[in-house]
Amino acid sequence: MSTPPAPAQSPSQTTQGKSKFSVFTIEECPACGQKTKRAFQVGDYITKDGAKCTKCGNTTRMTLIYAEPTVKAK
Amino acid sequence: MPTLANMTLQLGTDFNSILNIVWLLSFFVFIVYGQRIQIYIVANDISRALNRLKLMKDKSRKEAVDYFVASGKTTADPAAKIDEFLEYVTIMPVDLDPNGIVGKIEHITQTRDERVRSEVKRILPGAEPVKVSVAENILEIASSLNMIHKIVRHYYLLGKKTNSYILLVQLQMIMPQVLLEADALINAVDTFKLGQPVGDGIGPIIASKYMYGLPKQTVAKDTVMSVTEYKGRTLYVLKAEGPMGYVGEPGIGIQKVIEEMKIPLNAIIMVDAALKLEGEKTGDVAEGIGAAIGGIGTDKFRIEQVSSAHKVPVYAILVKQSILEAITVMRKDITDASDKVHKLIGDLIEEQTKEGDKVLLAGIGNSLGVGQ
Numbered sequence: 298m299s300t301p302p303a304p305a306q307s308p309s310q311t312t313q314g315k316s317k318f319s320v321f322t323i324e325e326c327p328a329c330g331q332k333t334k335r336a337f338q339v340g341d342y343i344t345k346d347g348a349k350c351t352k353c354g355n356t357t358r359m360t361l362i363y364a365e366p367t368v369k370a371k
Numbered sequence: 372m373p374t375l376a377n378m379t380l381q382l383g384t385d386f387n388s389i390l391n392i393v394w395l396l397s398f399f400v401f402i403v404y405g406q407r408i409q410i411y412i413v414a415n416d417i418s419r420a421l422n423r424l425k426l427m428k429d430k431s432r433k434e435a436v437d438y439f440v441a442s443g444k445t446t447a448d449p450a451a452k453i454d455e456f457l458e459y460v461t462i463m464p465v466d467l468d469p470n471g472i473v474g475k476i477e478h479i480t481q482t483r484d485e486r487v488r489s490e491v492k493r494i495l496p497g498a499e500p501v502k503v504s505v506a507e508n509i510l511e512i513a514s515s516l517n518m519i520h521k522i523v524r525h526y527y528l529l530g531k532k533t534n535s536y537i538l539l540v541q542l543q544m545i546m547p548q549v550l551l552e553a554d555a556l557i558n559a560v561d562t563f564k565l566g567q568p569v570g571d572g573i574g575p576i577i578a579s580k581y582m583y584g585l586p587k588q589t590v591a592k593d594t595v596m597s598v599t600e601y602k603g604r605t606l607y608v609l610k611a612e613g614p615m616g617y618v619g620e621p622g623i624g625i626q627k628v629i630e631e632m633k634i635p636l637n638a639i640i641m642v643d644a645a646l647k648l649e650g651e652k653t654g655d656v657a658e659g660i661g662a663a664i665g666g667i668g669t670d671k672f673r674i675e676q677v678s679s680a681h682k683v684p685v686y687a688i689l690v691k692q693s694i695l696e697a698i699t700v701m702r703k704d705i706t707d708a709s710d711k712v713h714k715l716i717g718d719l720i721e722e723q724t725k726e727g728d729k730v731l732l733a734g735i736g737n738s739l740g741v742g743q
Binding site: 308311313318320337339340341342343344345358361362363364365 | 558561562565566567568576579583613614695699700701702703705706709740741742743
């Protein structure tokens, strides 16, 4: 699973309370099963068609959107 | 025998005597004015919290106005209309005679929801359904924060006006929890504006996996259902229509499936987010019996009524999370529970039903950012 860094100050960056989060979209190829993790973009939603699969060329599908903590404030 | 002059000299130079007088005076002051001093300290504490609530309330209002303006084509200045919404009240039915009260509550909440949606559509003519649903959710947040601020302010001012120490202390004691909920609400605004799935959406996410690529039918307002097959059983999968921020009407949907569509269900499995207790881990999965659904209680009532009338067992699968996690962007800890939930659903279907049976799987929660 490739993990490009999320660009700063984008829809994929969020602050909740004292913690900062990066939001990612997982695109999964229904044919070969390859998963790609990328920064969330406005308009993404689960089950939406994603980009072409880099391995087999099929259209991927967004299967998950979730946030992971980036910086934990003291 | 000491003379008067000697005594004055002794008192005047004895530091301990001065301390004694101060101590006695402070003792007297605290006995007479102790409660007033405490009222002052407690009221100051509440006042600081009230200021925080006011900031949150103002921020949520501004975010709502900004969202309406940014969503384009507003018919008029949305600020005035939003201010009207914030003061909008829902009068609950009389409960002196509780017979039939659920139907009355349902009617009132449905009327309110329809009114809010039609007003939002009027302010944002031609806006896509996702934007309308997000605007509804943001308005709901702003309205909740406005109400919290008003109630806290009311008791604070009443406590000060009547010099009621008990009232103020009670308010001070619950303020940390009130602020926690208000913090969760204000943090939810960004998530809704961006259309990201929230923690409460774990139920719809699970259901969407079974529905993808299948034909959908609307079984209740904002509620869709697909029919699939799972290990020889017919599986009816139901969720709120996404990617809009809807919660749907799963109670009416399930009732329709059983009573109008005459589908003889052998089991109902409900997947929902549940508030965790302090000390529990986010993403922990719990299994149980009964209707797993929150809200005001009307959907739960319908599901309990129809399932007990038709003797359909209801199984619940709950994914634990805090109030903040439930209404803000979906955390990885919560999505990590998906595999366990899918396994539990499979085990339940295989153990509690047999081939040829009909099972309904309901993914309960807000469908924002979750299609089907």
